[in-house]
Amino acid sequence: MIIGCHLSTGQGFARAVQNAGRLGADAFQYFPKNPRSYRLKPVDREEAARGAEAARAAGVVTVAHSAYVTNLSTGDPKLRETTIASIVNELELCEALGTRWLIVHCGKHLGEGEAVGVRRMVETIDEVMTRYQGPCRLLLENTAGQGSELGRTVDELLAIREALASHQRVGFCLDSCHAFASGLLEPGGWERFIQEVTRPEFARQLEVIHLNDSKAGPGEHVDRHALLGRGQMGELLQELVHHPLLQARPVIIETPVEHEDQYADEIRLARRWAARAGT
Ligand SMILES: [Zn+2]
Numbered sequence: 449m450i451i452g453c454h455l456s457t458g459q460g461f462a463r464a465v466q467n468a469g470r471l472g473a474d475a476f477q478y479f480p481k482n483p484r485s486y487r488l489k490p491v492d493r494e495e496a497a498r499g500a501e502a503a504r505a506a507g508v509v510t511v512a513h514s515a516y517v518t519n520l521s522t523g524d525p526k527l528r529e530t531t532i533a534s535i536v537n538e539l540e541l542c543e544a545l546g547t548r549w550l551i552v553h554c555g556k557h558l559g560e561g562e563a564v565g566v567r568r569m570v571e572t573i574d575e576v577m578t579r580y581q582g583p584c585r586l587l588l589e590n591t592a593g594q595g596s597e598l599g600r601t602v603d604e605l606l607a608i609r610e611a612l613a614s615h616q617r618v619g620f621c622l623d624s625c626h627a628f629a630s631g632l633l634e635p636g637g638w639e640r641f642i643q644e645v646t647r648p649e650f651a652r653q654l655e656v657i658h659l660n661d662s663k664a665g666p667g668e669h670v671d672r673h674a675l676l677g678r679g680q681m682g683e684l685l686q687e688l689v690h691h692p693l694l695q696a697r698p699v700i701i702e703t704p705v706e707h708e709d710q711y712a713d714e715i716r717l718a719r720r721w722a723a724r725a726g727t
Protein backbone atom coordinates (compact mmCIF):
# COMPACT_ATOMS: atom_id res chain seq x y z
CA MET A 449 0.00 0.00 0.00
CA ILE A 450 1.30 3.44 -0.97
CA ILE A 451 0.10 5.56 1.94
CA GLY A 452 0.66 9.03 3.30
CA CYS A 453 -1.10 12.14 4.47
CA HIS A 454 -1.74 15.80 3.77
CA LEU A 455 1.34 17.89 4.63
CA SER A 456 2.15 21.58 4.73
CA THR A 457 4.68 22.90 2.24
CA GLY A 458 5.01 26.15 4.19
CA GLN A 459 8.69 25.47 4.77
CA GLY A 460 9.25 24.37 1.21
CA PHE A 461 8.39 21.32 -0.83
CA ALA A 462 11.71 19.60 -0.15
CA ARG A 463 11.06 19.91 3.59
CA ALA A 464 7.63 18.29 3.14
CA VAL A 465 9.35 15.38 1.36
CA GLN A 466 11.65 14.99 4.37
CA ASN A 467 8.69 15.15 6.75
CA ALA A 468 6.92 12.42 4.78
CA GLY A 469 9.92 10.14 5.23
CA ARG A 470 10.06 10.88 8.95
CA LEU A 471 6.35 10.00 9.33
CA GLY A 472 6.68 6.69 7.49
CA ALA A 473 4.70 8.02 4.52
CA ASP A 474 5.49 7.00 0.96
CA ALA A 475 3.11 9.61 -0.44
CA PHE A 476 1.83 13.02 0.55
CA GLN A 477 -0.73 15.57 -0.56
CA TYR A 478 -0.19 19.33 -0.55
CA PHE A 479 -1.83 22.58 -1.64
CA PRO A 480 0.10 24.02 -4.60
CA LYS A 481 -0.93 27.51 -3.44
CA ASN A 482 -2.98 29.15 -0.69
CA PRO A 483 -6.17 27.01 -0.45
CA ARG A 484 -8.28 29.94 0.77
CA SER A 485 -7.41 32.33 -2.02
CA TYR A 486 -7.77 32.73 -5.79
CA ARG A 487 -4.50 34.62 -5.93
CA LEU A 488 -2.08 33.22 -8.49
CA LYS A 489 1.38 32.03 -7.46
CA PRO A 490 4.30 32.45 -9.84
CA VAL A 491 6.02 29.19 -10.77
CA ASP A 492 9.60 29.22 -9.48
CA ARG A 493 11.03 26.64 -11.90
CA GLU A 494 14.37 26.20 -10.14
CA GLU A 495 12.93 25.68 -6.69
CA ALA A 496 10.21 23.41 -8.09
CA ALA A 497 12.78 21.29 -9.90
CA ARG A 498 14.69 20.85 -6.63
CA GLY A 499 11.45 19.79 -4.89
CA ALA A 500 10.53 17.37 -7.67
CA GLU A 501 14.01 15.84 -7.55
CA ALA A 502 13.81 15.45 -3.75
CA ALA A 503 10.51 13.54 -4.07
CA ARG A 504 11.84 11.40 -6.89
CA ALA A 505 15.04 10.55 -5.01
CA ALA A 506 13.08 9.65 -1.88
CA GLY A 507 10.57 7.57 -3.84
CA VAL A 508 7.72 9.66 -2.44
CA VAL A 509 4.55 9.97 -4.55
CA THR A 510 2.98 13.44 -4.50
CA VAL A 511 -0.65 14.46 -4.97
CA ALA A 512 -1.97 18.03 -5.06
CA HIS A 513 -5.29 19.39 -3.81
CA SER A 514 -6.95 22.43 -5.38
CA ALA A 515 -8.08 25.49 -3.38
CA TYR A 516 -11.33 25.18 -1.40
CA VAL A 517 -12.69 28.55 -2.43
CA THR A 518 -13.46 27.64 -6.01
CA ASN A 519 -16.90 26.56 -7.20
CA LEU A 520 -16.63 24.85 -10.58
CA SER A 521 -20.36 25.48 -11.15
CA THR A 522 -20.40 29.21 -10.48
CA GLY A 523 -22.74 31.21 -12.71
CA ASP A 524 -20.87 34.50 -12.10
CA PRO A 525 -18.76 35.16 -15.23
CA LYS A 526 -16.06 37.08 -13.35
CA LEU A 527 -15.76 34.46 -10.64
CA ARG A 528 -15.71 31.75 -13.29
CA GLU A 529 -12.74 33.40 -15.02
CA THR A 530 -10.93 33.75 -11.66
CA THR A 531 -11.64 30.09 -10.91
CA ILE A 532 -10.32 28.91 -14.26
CA ALA A 533 -7.13 30.98 -13.92
CA SER A 534 -6.62 29.67 -10.37
CA ILE A 535 -6.90 25.99 -11.38
CA VAL A 536 -4.72 26.41 -14.48
CA ASN A 537 -2.10 28.02 -12.21
CA GLU A 538 -2.33 25.05 -9.80
CA LEU A 539 -1.89 22.58 -12.66
CA GLU A 540 1.23 24.45 -13.81
CA LEU A 541 2.63 24.45 -10.26
CA CYS A 542 1.92 20.69 -9.98
CA GLU A 543 3.61 19.94 -13.25
CA ALA A 544 6.73 21.88 -12.20
CA LEU A 545 6.80 19.85 -8.96
CA GLY A 546 6.53 16.55 -10.80
CA THR A 547 3.05 15.83 -9.44
CA ARG A 548 0.68 13.83 -11.62
CA TRP A 549 -2.67 14.69 -10.06
CA LEU A 550 -4.62 17.74 -8.95
CA ILE A 551 -7.77 16.90 -6.98
CA VAL A 552 -10.74 19.26 -7.29
CA HIS A 553 -14.07 19.28 -5.49
CA CYS A 554 -17.16 18.99 -7.64
CA GLY A 555 -19.22 22.16 -8.07
CA LYS A 556 -22.15 23.47 -6.03
CA HIS A 557 -25.28 24.41 -7.96
CA LEU A 558 -26.41 26.87 -5.23
CA GLY A 559 -30.11 26.21 -5.78
CA GLU A 560 -30.09 26.49 -9.56
CA GLY A 561 -30.56 22.75 -9.98
CA GLU A 562 -28.28 19.82 -10.69
CA ALA A 563 -28.55 20.00 -14.48
CA VAL A 564 -27.39 23.63 -14.56
CA GLY A 565 -24.67 22.89 -11.99
CA VAL A 566 -23.31 19.96 -13.98
CA ARG A 567 -23.40 21.85 -17.29
CA ARG A 568 -21.44 24.78 -15.81
CA MET A 569 -18.98 22.46 -14.11
CA VAL A 570 -18.34 20.64 -17.39
CA GLU A 571 -17.83 23.91 -19.30
CA THR A 572 -15.47 25.24 -16.64
CA ILE A 573 -13.33 22.08 -16.57
CA ASP A 574 -13.18 21.95 -20.37
CA GLU A 575 -11.98 25.55 -20.44
CA VAL A 576 -9.31 24.75 -17.79
CA MET A 577 -8.09 21.78 -19.83
CA THR A 578 -8.07 23.80 -23.05
CA ARG A 579 -5.75 26.36 -21.45
CA TYR A 580 -3.64 23.69 -19.73
CA GLN A 581 -2.27 21.07 -22.11
CA GLY A 582 0.40 19.51 -19.86
CA PRO A 583 0.62 16.01 -18.38
CA CYS A 584 -0.97 16.71 -14.96
CA ARG A 585 -4.40 15.10 -14.54
CA LEU A 586 -7.45 16.59 -12.88
CA LEU A 587 -9.27 14.28 -10.41
CA LEU A 588 -12.91 14.83 -9.43
CA GLU A 589 -13.49 13.95 -5.77
CA ASN A 590 -16.78 12.46 -4.58
CA THR A 591 -18.55 14.78 -2.12
CA ALA A 592 -20.51 14.35 1.10
CA GLY A 593 -23.44 16.03 -0.66
CA GLN A 594 -23.33 18.94 1.77
CA GLY A 595 -25.68 21.74 0.68
CA SER A 596 -25.89 21.78 -3.11
CA GLU A 597 -22.64 19.85 -3.76
CA LEU A 598 -22.62 17.77 -6.92
CA GLY A 599 -20.80 14.45 -7.35
CA ARG A 600 -22.18 12.34 -4.49
CA THR A 601 -22.68 9.11 -6.36
CA VAL A 602 -20.69 7.04 -8.85
CA ASP A 603 -23.40 7.68 -11.46
CA GLU A 604 -23.14 11.45 -10.99
CA LEU A 605 -19.33 11.39 -11.21
CA LEU A 606 -19.45 9.25 -14.35
CA ALA A 607 -22.06 11.51 -15.96
CA ILE A 608 -19.90 14.59 -15.30
CA ARG A 609 -16.77 12.95 -16.71
CA GLU A 610 -18.55 11.56 -19.75
CA ALA A 611 -19.87 15.02 -20.63
CA LEU A 612 -16.33 16.45 -20.74
CA ALA A 613 -14.58 17.02 -24.04
CA SER A 614 -11.36 16.68 -21.98
CA HIS A 615 -12.45 13.45 -20.22
CA GLN A 616 -9.29 11.59 -21.19
CA ARG A 617 -7.26 13.86 -18.90
CA VAL A 618 -9.75 13.70 -16.02
CA GLY A 619 -10.14 10.91 -13.43
CA PHE A 620 -11.56 10.38 -9.93
CA CYS A 621 -10.56 10.52 -6.27
CA LEU A 622 -12.65 8.56 -3.75
CA ASP A 623 -12.93 9.94 -0.20
CA SER A 624 -14.12 7.39 2.40
CA CYS A 625 -15.57 10.02 4.77
CA HIS A 626 -17.52 11.67 1.95
CA ALA A 627 -18.75 8.26 0.76
CA PHE A 628 -20.07 7.54 4.26
CA ALA A 629 -21.63 10.98 4.77
CA SER A 630 -23.26 10.93 1.35
CA GLY A 631 -24.86 7.52 1.92
CA LEU A 632 -22.79 5.81 -0.80
CA LEU A 633 -21.23 3.62 1.91
CA GLU A 634 -23.59 2.77 4.75
CA PRO A 635 -23.78 0.24 7.57
CA GLY A 636 -25.00 -3.02 6.08
CA GLY A 637 -24.32 -1.68 2.59
CA TRP A 638 -20.73 -2.83 2.07
CA GLU A 639 -21.49 -5.17 -0.86
CA ARG A 640 -23.50 -2.53 -2.70
CA PHE A 641 -20.76 0.06 -2.17
CA ILE A 642 -18.05 -2.23 -3.51
CA GLN A 643 -20.21 -3.11 -6.50
CA GLU A 644 -20.55 0.59 -7.28
CA VAL A 645 -16.93 1.68 -6.88
CA THR A 646 -15.50 -1.34 -8.70
CA ARG A 647 -17.63 -0.75 -11.81
CA PRO A 648 -14.92 -0.86 -14.50
CA GLU A 649 -15.78 2.54 -16.00
CA PHE A 650 -15.25 4.09 -12.54
CA ALA A 651 -12.41 1.93 -11.16
CA ARG A 652 -10.34 2.40 -14.32
CA GLN A 653 -10.36 6.17 -13.72
CA LEU A 654 -10.02 6.00 -9.92
CA GLU A 655 -6.48 7.20 -9.29
CA VAL A 656 -6.25 8.39 -5.67
CA ILE A 657 -8.00 7.44 -2.39
CA HIS A 658 -8.66 9.75 0.56
CA LEU A 659 -8.77 7.69 3.76
CA ASN A 660 -10.70 9.47 6.51
CA ASP A 661 -13.12 8.46 9.25
CA SER A 662 -16.32 10.51 9.63
CA LYS A 663 -17.59 12.55 12.59
CA ALA A 664 -21.01 12.72 10.95
CA GLY A 665 -23.32 9.73 10.70
CA PRO A 666 -24.18 7.76 7.55
CA GLY A 667 -26.06 9.76 4.95
CA GLU A 668 -26.05 12.93 7.06
CA HIS A 669 -24.47 14.94 4.22
CA VAL A 670 -22.02 16.64 6.56
CA ASP A 671 -18.32 16.75 5.65
CA ARG A 672 -16.41 16.40 8.93
CA HIS A 673 -13.38 14.16 9.02
CA ALA A 674 -12.45 12.15 12.13
CA LEU A 675 -9.22 10.38 13.13
CA LEU A 676 -9.06 6.79 11.85
CA GLY A 677 -11.07 4.50 14.12
CA ARG A 678 -12.43 7.45 16.14
CA GLY A 679 -15.37 8.38 13.93
CA GLN A 680 -18.63 6.67 13.07
CA MET A 681 -17.42 4.42 10.26
CA GLY A 682 -16.34 1.54 12.51
CA GLU A 683 -15.61 -1.73 10.70
CA LEU A 684 -16.44 -0.23 7.30
CA LEU A 685 -13.22 1.75 7.29
CA GLN A 686 -11.10 -1.29 8.17
CA GLU A 687 -12.93 -3.29 5.53
CA LEU A 688 -12.06 -0.61 2.98
CA VAL A 689 -8.37 -0.60 3.94
CA HIS A 690 -8.28 -4.36 3.25
CA HIS A 691 -9.79 -3.99 -0.17
CA PRO A 692 -7.62 -4.45 -3.30
CA LEU A 693 -8.81 -1.01 -4.53
CA LEU A 694 -6.49 0.53 -1.95
CA GLN A 695 -3.45 -1.56 -2.81
CA ALA A 696 -2.69 -0.08 -6.21
CA ARG A 697 -3.37 3.63 -5.73
CA PRO A 698 -1.91 6.35 -3.50
CA VAL A 699 -3.91 6.55 -0.24
CA ILE A 700 -3.92 9.95 1.48
CA ILE A 701 -5.05 10.50 5.07
CA GLU A 702 -6.57 13.95 5.78
CA THR A 703 -7.73 13.52 9.36
CA PRO A 704 -7.89 16.32 11.97
CA VAL A 705 -4.55 15.68 13.71
CA GLU A 706 -3.36 18.28 16.18
CA HIS A 707 0.15 18.19 14.77
CA GLU A 708 1.57 16.65 11.58
CA ASP A 709 3.68 14.23 13.69
CA GLN A 710 0.44 12.51 14.72
CA TYR A 711 0.05 11.30 11.13
CA ALA A 712 2.78 8.74 11.90
CA ASP A 713 0.26 7.00 14.19
CA GLU A 714 -2.53 7.26 11.61
CA ILE A 715 -0.31 5.73 8.91
CA ARG A 716 0.85 2.97 11.24
CA LEU A 717 -2.76 2.15 12.16
CA ALA A 718 -3.85 1.99 8.51
CA ARG A 719 -0.91 -0.27 7.67
CA ARG A 720 -1.84 -2.53 10.59
CA TRP A 721 -5.42 -2.78 9.33
CA ALA A 722 -4.18 -3.59 5.85
CA ALA A 723 -1.74 -6.23 7.14
CA ARG A 724 -4.51 -8.00 9.02
CA ALA A 725 -5.96 -9.00 5.66
CA GLY A 726 -2.60 -10.31 4.58
CA THR A 727 -1.99 -7.59 1.99
ZN1 LIG B 1 -10.83 14.38 0.59
Ligand SMILES: [Zn+2]
Nearest residue numbers: 626671672673
Ligand atom coordinates in the same frame (compact mmCIF):
# COMPACT_ATOMS: atom_id res chain seq x y z
ZN1 LIG C 1 -13.90 16.29 3.31
